[in-house]
Amino acid sequence: xxxxxxxxxxxxxxxxxxxxxxxxxxxxxxxxxxxxxxxxxxxxxxxxxxxxxxxxxxxxxxxxxxxxxxxxxxxxxxxxxxxxxxxxxxxxxxxxxxxxxxxxxxxxxxxxxxxxxxxxxxxxxxxxxxxxxxxxxxxxxxxxxxxxxxxxxxxxxxxxxxxxxxxxxxxxxxxxxxxxxxxxxxxxxxxxxxxxxx
Numbered sequence: 001x002x003x004x005x006x007x008x009x010x011x012x013x014x015x016x017x018x019x020x021x022x023x024x025x026x027x028x029x030x031x032x033x034x035x036x037x038x039x040x041x042x043x044x045x046x047x048x049x050x051x052x053x054x055x056x057x058x059x060x061x062x063x064x065x066x067x068x069x070x071x072x073x074x075x076x077x078x079x080x081x082x083x084x085x086x087x088x089x090x091x092x093x094x095x096x097x098x099x100x101x102x103x104x105x106x107x108x109x110x111x112x113x114x115x116x117x118x119x120x121x122x123x124x125x126x127x128x129x130x131x132x133x134x135x136x137x138x139x140x141x142x143x144x145x146x147x148x149x150x151x152x153x154x155x156x157x158x159x160x161x162x163x164x165x166x167x168x169x170x171x172x173x174x175x176x177x178x179x180x181x182x183x184x185x186x187x188x189x190x191x192x193x194x195x196x197x198x
Contacts, residue, residue, distance in 0.1 A: 001028035002115060007039040007065055008032075008054030013104075017052060017081065024111055036065035043073060050115060052102070055082035055089035063092045070097040079118055081106075084185035087151045094192035101189040110182070141175040142196060144168055149188045149197040 004021050008014050014032045021027050031048065033039045043051065051069065055062035062080060069076050080093040081102040090101050100118045102111065137145065140161070147157035154168040161168070172184070179194075181187035191197040 002026050002050055002119070003029035003048045004031070004050050004052060005039070005043060005048035006030065006032045006052045006054075007034070007036070007062075009034055009061060010054070013054050017054075020106075020108065020111065021052075023108055024115070026112065026115060036061065036068055039065050039069055040072065043069060043076065047073065047076070049077065050118065051076055051078045053078060053080050053093070053098070055080050055086065055093060057083060057086045057089065060092075063089060063096060066093050066098050067096040077118055079114060084183055085151075087149055087185065087188045090185055090188050091149050091192055091197070094189055099193065101185055103183075103185060137175055137178055137196060138171075141171050141178070144171045145175055145187060145191050146197050148172070148184050149191060 004027055006014055006017050006021070008017070011034070014034070018030050018032060021030050029048075031042060033042050039051070039053075053062050053066050053069075062082070066078055066080060070078065074097070078093075078098040079100040079102055080090065080098045081104060082089055084103045093101070100114055102114055106114070143161055144157055147160065152160070154165050154172065157163075158165045158168045172187075176182070176187055179187055179190045181190055188197070
């Protein structure tokens, strides 16, 4: 069973995520806080198995909360949640030590999978190579992934690499498959976790 601590400034976000997490069979305890200060105080008194921290475009509060928590409690398991196209926040959170990312509209099966993956994956996984049983990313796929991590659209990536947008989409589909990612947000998060982008 898993205890969850949710941190977000918006009451509606906390309430919505609490309802969703309450329907996940493996979750047996949910608590909420509205700020980084509350997060540190609550986690210090009673650590949760997983901490969910909300991110918002152009606001650093969620990233700062992630950074502060992991600076004091480096073993904390943090998943950030937010908009799937907000790659800047995702990248910043992963760089601070968050272990995963969830979309605002993640389904219950996706949440269950994310919790299971996060709780069983080390904070700093080793960089993949061709010898670990998984297909390595090609140089072109790495370039596309780097563009995604910088928030570029497929068209912008294509113009930078002198490729058509359809070709970029093809590379994106291949790297999603190799990384086991559902979308750009998860691909960027996994890319940071595995050392493909920095």
